[in-house]
Amino acid sequence: QSSMAMKKVLTLVFVREPGRILLGMKKRGFGQGRWNGFGGKVEKGESITDGAKRELLEECGVTAKSLNEVGLINFEFVGDPVILEVHVFDTWDYMNSPVETEEMRPQWYGEKEVPFGEMWPDDEYWFPHMLNGKKFEAYYKFEGMDKILDSWIKEKTEQ
Numbered sequence: 001q002s003s004m005a006m007k008k009v010l011t012l013v014f015v016r017e018p019g020r021i022l023l024g025m026k027k028r029g030f031g032q033g034r035w036n037g038f039g040g041k042v043e044k045g046e047s048i049t050d051g052a053k054r055e056l057l058e059e060c061g062v063t064a065k066s067l068n069e070v071g072l073i074n075f076e077f078v079g080d081p082v083i084l085e086v087h088v089f090d091t092w093d094y095m096n097s098p099v100e101t102e103e104m105r106p107q108w109y110g111e112k113e114v115p116f117g118e119m120w121p122d123d124e125y126w127f128p129h130m131l132n133g134k135k136f137e138a139y140y141k142f143e144g145m146d147k148i149l150d151s152w153i154k155e156k157t158e159q
């Protein structure tokens with residue numbers, strides 16, 4: 001047992017246009033075969049925001065000029081002691097059109113056409129908060145990659 005909880009800090013960035021959202025089809029690694037935002041690990045010595053901008057650029061060639069904090073999600077996977085602490089951002093202020101990389105195949109979706117059937121099962125629960133511009137915190141306990149055993153979500157009033 002470990003008295004210190006083990007956490008891995010990750011980022012997730014969604015590029016926005018009025019009525020549309022950019023998703024990426026993950027081509028390898030964790031979450032392969034699912035549409036998602038762009039993101040990954042935060043490196044030592046970089047801020048979470050800088051890590052988010054770096055992953056967005058690496059994964060689809062888009063440079064975010066500013067990021068909005070959208071939410072904070074903690075994911076637990078049964079049998080894995082490491083909690084994933086995912087910082088979710090969006091950007092409306094960016095440069096360059098998205099391009100496909102080895103990691104991700106980008107595609108724009110209408111906000112009413114988000115392909116939840118090809119995404120992580122939790123997304124359909126917190127996307128509406130993001131799309132409505134509401135900040136949120138959430139927790140999802142997974143068994144495997146498809147089954148949610150336990151969850152909660154709450155909106156954050158601006159501090």
Ligand SMILES: Nc1nc(SCCc2ccccc2)c2[nH]cnc2n1
Nearest residue numbers: 010011012030039040075086120122
């Ligand atoms: N939408 C969503 N994303 C993730 S992982 C996001 C963080 C990440 C991790 C590794 C590489 C890139 C990005 C999820 N895990 C469980 N449900 C989930 N939903």
